[in-house]
Amino acid sequence: MPQELFYLCSAIGILLTFAASITAVVVSIVSMKSSKRTAEQTNYLNTITVERAKWQASMKELSAKYFTQIARLCGGQEFILNEIVNELITCHFAIVLHLFKGFERDENLHNEMSAIRKKAKRIVEYDSIISCEYLKAGLNSKIISIEIENKDIVSSARHNIYELRLSILNDHQDTVFNIIRELIEIEWRKQLREAKSKKIWKEIINDGGVMN
Numbered sequence: 001m002p003q004e005l006f007y008l009c010s011a012i013g014i015l016l017t018f019a020a021s022i023t024a025v026v027v028s029i030v031s032m033k034s035s036k037r038t039a040e041q042t043n044y045l046n047t048i049t050v051e052r053a054k055w056q057a058s059m060k061e062l063s064a065k066y067f068t069q070i071a072r073l074c075g076g077q078e079f080i081l082n083e084i085v086n087e088l089i090t091c092h093f094a095i096v097l098h099l100f101k102g103f104e105r106d107e108n109l110h111n112e113m114s115a116i117r118k119k120a121k122r123i124v125e126y127d128s129i130i131s132c133e134y135l136k137a138g139l140n141s142k143i144i145s146i147e148i149e150n151k152d153i154v155s156s157a158r159h160n161i162y163e164l165r166l167s168i169l170n171d172h173q174d175t176v177f178n179i180i181r182e183l184i185e186i187e188w189r190k191q192l193r194e195a196k197s198k199k200i201w202k203e204i205i206n207d208g209g210v211m212n
Contacts, residue, residue: 052187052190052191053191055098055187056184056187056188056191058098059095059098059180059183059184060184062091062094062095062098063095063177063180065087065091066088066091066092066095066113066176067173067177069084069085069087069088069091070088070116070168070169070173072084073085073088073120073123073165073168074165074168074169078127078130081123081124081127082124084120085120085121085123085124088116088117088120089117089120092113092114092116092117095109095113095180096110096113099183108175108179109176109179109180109183112172112175112176112179113172113176115171115172116168116172116173116176119164119167119168119172120164120168122160122164123161123164123165126157126158126160126161126164127157127161129153129154129157130154130157130158133148133151133153133154134148
């Protein structure tokens with residue numbers, strides 16, 4: 001009887017050891033899968049966060065160029081107006097394309113920049129009217145210059161250019177600036193949330209936690 005009890009206890013011990021081994025293997029597999037899933041999530045967050053940072057940097061650079069052209073457009077540099085307006089339009093569409101390939105969309109921004117673009121083109125048109133009057137006169141005498149400036153068509157064009165520049169600065173520039181700033185801040189807030197999530201996932205990995 002003691003021998004039979006010994007064999008029974010040994011068999012139970014072997015079964016318990018086997019069960020414990022199986023459990024350990026199962027837990028190990030689940031932990032590995034969980035760690036892999038957690039690592040993948042962390043890598044994903046890293047990638048998205050980096051892309052958001054790149055997007056913000058590019059947006060800031062494009063916006064700086066855009067507002068530089070507005071300053072030039074409204075600064076009285078008539079002799080290179082066509083060049084300025086072309087660069088302004090290039091920056092406009094670069095910003096729009098950057099929005100489409102990025103994370104945010106804003107129709108109001110495109111509408112405001114479109115209004116600026118149209119007014120910039122009208123400035124060029126009025127400047128062309130003035131240039132034509134000077135070409136007709138021959139561009140020689142100061143007296144002729146004064147006479148040209150006193151012409152209704154020229155004085156009207158000058159006034160319209162002034163009003164268009166004033167409208168761009170007062171009616172549109174601040175709106176465009178605020179919209180772009182808000183878009184960048186939105187991405188920055190998302191980046192902070194992702195960084196926080198990334199920290200949580202990193203802590204889970206370091207703690208060896210199991211995600212279901």
